[in-house]
Amino acid sequence: MPNPSLLILAGDGIGPEVMAEVRKVIAWYADHGTAFDVSEDFVGGAAYDGYGTPLADETLAKAMAADAVLLGAVGGPKYDTLDFALKPERGLLKLRKELDLYANLRPAQCFDALADFSSLKREVVAGLDIMILRELTSGMYFGEPRGIFTEGNERVGINTHRYTESEIARAARSAFQLARQRGNKVCSMEKANVMEAGILWREVVQKIHDTEFPDVQLSHMYADNGAMQLVRAPKQFDVILTDNLFGDILSDAAAMLTGSLGMLPSASLGAAGPNGYPRAMYEPVHGSAPDIAGQGKANPIACILSFGMALRYSFALGAQADLLEAAVNKVLADGLRTADLLGPEGGTPISTSQMGDAIIAAL
Amino acid sequence: MPNPSLLILAGDGIGPEVMAEVRKVIAWYADHGTAFDVSEDFVGGAAYDGYGTPLADETLAKAMAADAVLLGAVGGPKYDTLDFALKPERGLLKLRKELDLYANLRPAQCFDALADFSSLKREVVAGLDIMILRELTSGMYFGEPRGIFTEGNERVGINTHRYTESEIARAARSAFQLARQRGNKVCSMEKANVMEAGILWREVVQKIHDTEFPDVQLSHMYADNGAMQLVRAPKQFDVILTDNLFGDILSDAAAMLTGSLGMLPSASLGAAGPNGYPRAMYEPVHGSAPDIAGQGKANPIACILSFGMALRYSFALGAQADLLEAAVNKVLADGLRTADLLGPEGGTPISTSQMGDAIIAAL
Ligand SMILES: CC(C)[C@H](C(=O)O)[C@@H](O)C(=O)O
Ligand SMILES: CC(C)[C@H](C(=O)O)[C@@H](O)C(=O)O
Numbered sequence: 001m002p003n004p005s006l007l008i009l010a011g012d013g014i015g016p017e018v019m020a021e022v023r024k025v026i027a028w029y030a031d032h033g034t035a036f037d038v039s040e041d042f043v044g045g046a047a048y049d050g051y052g053t054p055l056a057d058e059t060l061a062k063a064m065a066a067d068a069v070l071l072g073a074v075g076g077p078k079y080d081t082l083d084f085a086l087k088p089e090r091g092l093l094k095l096r097k098e099l100d101l102y103a104n105l106r107p108a109q110c111f112d113a114l115a116d117f118s119s120l121k122r123e124v125v126a127g128l129d130i131m132i133l134r135e136l137t138s139g140m141y142f143g144e145p146r147g148i149f150t151e152g153n154e155r156v157g158i159n160t161h162r163y164t165e166s167e168i169a170r171a172a173r174s175a176f177q178l179a180r181q182r183g184n185k186v187c188s189m190e191k192a193n194v195m196e197a198g199i200l201w202r203e204v205v206q207k208i209h210d211t212e213f214p215d216v217q218l219s220h221m222y223a224d225n226g227a228m229q230l231v232r233a234p235k236q237f238d239v240i241l242t243d244n245l246f247g248d249i250l251s252d253a254a255a256m257l258t259g260s261l262g263m264l265p266s267a268s269l270g271a272a273g274p275n276g277y278p279r280a281m282y283e284p285v286h287g288s289a290p291d292i293a294g295q296g297k298a299n300p301i302a303c304i305l306s307f308g309m310a311l312r313y314s315f316a317l318g319a320q321a322d323l324l325e326a327a328v329n330k331v332l333a334d335g336l337r338t339a340d341l342l343g344p345e346g347g348t349p350i351s352t353s354q355m356g357d358a359i360i361a362a363l
Numbered sequence: 364m365p366n367p368s369l370l371i372l373a374g375d376g377i378g379p380e381v382m383a384e385v386r387k388v389i390a391w392y393a394d395h396g397t398a399f400d401v402s403e404d405f406v407g408g409a410a411y412d413g414y415g416t417p418l419a420d421e422t423l424a425k426a427m428a429a430d431a432v433l434l435g436a437v438g439g440p441k442y443d444t445l446d447f448a449l450k451p452e453r454g455l456l457k458l459r460k461e462l463d464l465y466a467n468l469r470p471a472q473c474f475d476a477l478a479d480f481s482s483l484k485r486e487v488v489a490g491l492d493i494m495i496l497r498e499l500t501s502g503m504y505f506g507e508p509r510g511i512f513t514e515g516n517e518r519v520g521i522n523t524h525r526y527t528e529s530e531i532a533r534a535a536r537s538a539f540q541l542a543r544q545r546g547n548k549v550c551s552m553e554k555a556n557v558m559e560a561g562i563l564w565r566e567v568v569q570k571i572h573d574t575e576f577p578d579v580q581l582s583h584m585y586a587d588n589g590a591m592q593l594v595r596a597p598k599q600f601d602v603i604l605t606d607n608l609f610g611d612i613l614s615d616a617a618a619m620l621t622g623s624l625g626m627l628p629s630a631s632l633g634a635a636g637p638n639g640y641p642r643a644m645y646e647p648v649h650g651s652a653p654d655i656a657g658q659g660k661a662n663p664i665a666c667i668l669s670f671g672m673a674l675r676y677s678f679a680l681g682a683q684a685d686l687l688e689a690a691v692n693k694v695l696a697d698g699l700r701t702a703d704l705l706g707p708e709g710g711t712p713i714s715t716s717q718m719g720d721a722i723i724a725a726l
Contacts, residue, residue: 075556089556119595124482140524140558147559154528157560161503161524165517191611193438193452195503196510197520227616228624231594232482248554249612253590261591 004277004315006036007066009043009059009095012079012088013288014298014352015072016046021300021356022070022307025324028360034311034320039066043095044074044088044288054091060098065274068314069095069281070307073288088288096136099279101268102167103174104136104247105309106285108234108254111263113332117343118259125234125257131182132240132254133175134247136268138167141244161197163243168204174269175241176213183238185217189226189246205241223250230254251285261286262299262340265306267313280314282306292339296351299338301328304359327362331355334362367640367678369399370429372406372422372458375442375451376651377661377715378435379409384663384719385433385670388687391723397674397683402429406458407437407451407651417454423461428637431677432458432644433670436651451651459499462642464631465530466537467499467610468672469648471597471617474626476695480706481622488597488620494545495603495617496538497610499631501530504607524560526606531567537632538604539576546601548580552589552609568604586613593617614648624649625662625703628669630676643677645669655702659714662701664691667722690725694718 006026010019026036041059042050051059054074063069074088084090095101110118110128118125143160150156172188179186188205190198202220209218221229223246229236230250234257242250255264264286270279284302292298305328312321336358337347350358369389373382389399404422405413414422417437426432437451447453458464473481473491481488506523513519535551542549551568553561565583572581584592586609592599593613597620605613618627627649633642647665655661668691675684699721700710713721 084559084562087556093557119484119487120482121484143521148563151527155563156525156527157558157563158506159524159558159560161522162519164514164519191608193450194456194611195520195522196447197522199447200511200518200520224611224615227590227612228619231616231619245554246612248557248587249590249609252587253594253616256591256594 003035003037004067004275005065006038006310007062007069008038008040009069010040010046010072011043011074011288012045012076013073013290013293015074015288017294017296017352018284018298018300018303019070019072021352022303024356024360025304025307028363029320034317043071043091045076045079047091048079048082048086048088054086054088055094060094063095063099067273067275067277068310069099070310071095071281071283072303073284073286075288076290093141095281096268097142099281100137100270101279101281102135102137102170103269104134105178105267105269105313106132106134106251106255107264108132108251108258109264110258111260111329111332114260114263114341116345117341118257120257120259125259128234128258130234130237130240130254131178132242132247132251133171133178134251135167135171135243137244138163139244161195161245163197163201165200165204168201169208172205172208172241173212175239176209176216179216179239180213184215185238187219187221187226187237187240189221189223189240189242189250191223192220193222201243226250227253230257255285260341261302262338263301263305265302265309267306267309269313277314280310282310296353297339298352299340300352300356304328304356323363327359330362331358334358366398366400367430367638368428369401369673370425370432371401371403372432373403373409373435374406374437374651375408375439376436376653376656378437378651380657380659380715381647381661381663381666382433382435384715384722385666387719387723388667388670391726392683397680406434406454408439408442410454411442411445411449411451417449417451418457423457426458426462430636430638430640431673432462433673434458434644434646435666436647436649438651439653456504458644459631460505462644463500463633464642464644465498465500465533466632467497468541468630468632468676469495469497469614469618470627470629471495471614471621472627473621474623474692474695477623477626477704479708480704481620483620483622488622491597491621493597493600493603493617494541495605495610495614496534496541497614498530498534498606500607501526502607524558524608526560526564528563528567531564532571535568535571535604536575538602539572539579542579542602543576547578548601550582550584550589550600550603552584552586552603552605552613554586555583556585564606589613590616593620618648623704624665625701626664626668628665628672630669630672632676640677643673645673659716660702661715662703663715663719667691667719686726690722693725694721
């Protein structure tokens, strides 16, 4: 049997430097019996620079053929003045859409060694472990009509929020399945008090629950209250299920609760791909951080743990993923810290590549 | 000259009991030279119970004729199963829309005596004083088409996000005017990297700034990053300008940062009404809290400070508003606390009406 294949799209900003550390980890696994066929290409601004488009057709074809995609980050001030259709983000959004990666898993986990980094009180966030399931291929991000139109003598900006029953149902199933492997609780968030699309969302989630997952505890919450509750008492949540736009906002708020954005990975999953593995893309929650790019300051852990999620969710290599997570925890416990993790209580400052090396050593 | 008129719509849940305390405050001002003609009617579930609709035409007509509306809160589990068009929220949304209250001012202010209530570290929130300017009459809340439709053999939920240039421009003007009276800084939030409507938003805000308010400091931020920054370092903001839906989520998150939701008022302002005062509605940020309704546990301060905002923003009675705010601060400094404000560091527990009386005494 051939090795499963990985396509690396390092992207922009700190993407390439954190991805360099992931390559070390991939190489370590290859030396220890878990090998992948790795190829690499451009996405985002880097693809615009190289190919004149944020996602070339050839790159998309490679992504469709790959067993998993590892993405770094996209975007940067250099591309701010590009047309909407050429912006780095369009490359990322096209990948999500074309690969039909409807289930975006965003853990918000507070690492014990780093709990003091949070702007929240230690007792509010210590031990925090939420999983946000954000629907990723529909809603406001992709609904038509969209654009800037002229009406009478002025312009109007329009975007459409749109969900079919089956789109809601498949995201809900992913959330319930995840919950069964965790705390068995799902809280679904929408604005059913204001949006008809939210009423349909709530109804379908409830139906999937009642007919297929009656054993999972389900609650519903308005998204504004959800934002409040995340700030007030985040540990009340296990899995949060929400749509593309609310998920964008709420998962970022949740990530920031942990105080260590540089630590958080994400997975985006779809239906089965060519070799039976789910179509999948893994990326850190943090962005391209152009302000620190190229300075060896970036924290590669989020990107490395994203590879860990690939081991777990694409390739069912849970034990190997556990090993990687243990190595990360060991390095943190040893006090090794990239710039973003250096607080008043100290630690040993190290660079991006030293962090990668330390994790290899811990493995 | 006749007294300016106030229409009180106490609404549901704790609405009536907090509004009873506001009436005491209004009576005190009448005794001290600032009198209003006060009338009262139903809104929300109470209006459904009384009139079969969450906002009767007669009530709307009274609101249109009033110089300011004071609203308590709407909603409750009793009304959860009502049709969308009959839900309590529709009454509130219809008032906002028909009075054309496009500028929703939501202060997120951390009261010094209460800083320890926040789930955030004291140093992150002490002294916090943000004003969120949420556009309130357009966007996702009101855009057409909307509804649940059938397509092929399944249903689809649709809502439309829609902003004209003039809608954006007038909200932006309000934000810049507010900023001039405060820290002179506006941060505008949208998702221009994903939504065309966000591109138009950013462009119009920038244009209004450059042509009419070049003296105000303007920045733009993606709304997801905005949510993060609110959690990470909220004191970086002065005025935040955003749309109806993002404003709903972000203002709730911001309110919760302060740790004392029961303290936060809001104002919704429109163009000039019949007597030259702006059309205006004032309401607490907190909801109807059905779980504690009728038990004398509710904190009336948010609703009382909403009347204070009416003094300031509708009737240009800044000195009288200052007086009311000073009275509230005095009562807090004296350690008087409704149930929601009782923390580990103690205080004197008092009821809703005792809090009202204490504020009158302090006046
Ligand atoms: C970069 C941007 C297009 C993207 C999004 O809005 O989805 C990002 O914020 C995210 O959450 O992955
Ligand atoms: C009650 C509800 C309709 C309302 C809204 O969504 O605007 C509330 O959440 C608010 O923020 O005033």
